[in-house]
Amino acid sequence: LHSYCFERVAEFADRPCLIDGATDRTYSFAEVELISRKVAAGLAKLGLQQGQVVMLLLPNCIEFAFVFMGASVRGAIVTTANPFYKPWEIAKQAKAAGARIIVTQAAYVEKLADLQSHDVLVITIDDAPKEGCKYISVLTEADETQCPVVKIHPDDVVALPYSSGTTGLPKGVMLTHKSLVSSVAQQVDGENPNLYFHSEDVILCVLPLFHIYSLNSVLLCALRAGAATLIMQKFNLTTCLELMQKYKVTVAPIVPPIVLDITKSPIVSQYDVSSVRIIMSGAAPLGKELEDALRERFPKAIFGQGYGMTEAGPVLAMNLAFAKNPFPVKSGSCGTVVRNAQIKILDTETGESLPHNQAGEICIRGPEI
Known part of the structure; x- marks a missing residue:
């Protein structure tokens, strides 16, 4: 997966790759690729073996991307969890997944008390790690030349997101290097990509990266296409509009609750969001009335929906209005099969x-x- 996503990094080496919306810190593609290898070396130095699991218990942040891609380089597996889960939910997932390392914020360390008897190393991304935890620099500042070379098979698992399915508690979904590479390729590769991202794009990442929609169709697709990803830790309409105006966001992947906020709020007209060319909605169906109301707010943007499920990696269908050479679509449609x-x-x-x-x-x- 990492080799595929970074395959064209030389073309975009100095272009913005990840932008931290909270601090304005920007990392180039060359920096992100380098830090990913540093993280891989750091994971190896901490004893993480190929095929073992790292849990990311994080809101949206730059470090999420670093550790996810670094784990791929190491040949490890990442399981993602919502930091707002209850302690028992986190413990259940960590135990079921066999997590050896958990990367989180200091504020969530107390939720890991149930895992103290298990041999789990906790790493925090904050400046002041809790007692017994390590700081993220053990990964991001490791010597990349010490990264072990691993042979990765396409059918090796790289991501282990948890899906609610239809009944019972969430279940781990084993996504392989092949499945995620295939899914990203189905979206952004080819002469007429179904989801047309390019190196001039700035893609809003406000949807949680622990959810496969944002991880795949935002972060991984942007890395592959050479587009910049603007990371917001959580959704706030005013902050979101400020960042969209400041960074001239061109692609806005959202979900119906955000669409509702945008269409109901009078403040949207106070911001210049004319740079937005694509608005894509997923994770739940969106009614025609809301679709039409959103178009009034963003008259220059192409709007459409997609459909998928975690078990499918996740994209099953996508609106052809997003293609490089778009096709006409009808309101309310989730598009055609990828x-x-x-x-x-x-x-x-x-x-x-x-x-x-x-x-x-x-x-x-x-x-x-």
Whole structure:
């Protein structure tokens, strides 16, 4: 995954890669690639072996990207968790995933008390790590020349996000290097990419990176395409609009609750958001009325929806309005199936394929699965 995402890094070496919306600190593509290798070396020095698991218990932050990509270089697996989970939820996921290292903020260390009896190393990204924890510099300032060379198979797991599924507690979803590379390629590669990102783009990253939508369709796709990613720790409409105006955001991946805030608030008109060319919504369906209201706020932007699920890595369908050479679309549609994948709708009782406009079970196959 890391080799694929950084394959064209020489083309964009000095261009902005990650922008911290809270501090304005900007990292170039060359810096991000280097720090990823440093993190890999640091993980190895701490004893993390290939195939072992790192948990990221973090809100959106620059360090999330560094550790995720560094773990890929190490041949390790990253499981992502919502820092607002209750202690028992975090402990259950960490134990089920077999996490050896947890990277978090000092404010969340107290939630890890249930894991004290387990051999888990905690690393904090704050300036003042809690007692017994290490500071993130053990990773980000490690000697990259000491990074062990590992042979990674395409079917090796690289990410272990947890999905609520349809019943019961969240379950780990094993996403391989092949599945994530395939999913990103289905979106941003090719002569007419379905999701047209380019090196002049600034992509808003306000959706949580611990969710596969933001991790894949924002961070990984931006890395591959050479676009800058503007990271916001949490959504606040005023701050979001200020950053969009300041950095001339061109792509805004959002979800229906954010759309609702934007369409209902009178302050949107006070900001220059004319740079936005694409607004993409996912994670839940968006009604036609909200879609139309959003278009009034961003008359120059192309708007559309996508559909996916964590188990599919996650993108299954995407709006063709986002393509380099776009196709006409209808309001309310989540688009068409991504390239090199197949979808069919089955009758749950008979197992037969259903015709258009019939409800049934969605079945998909493709290299991203």
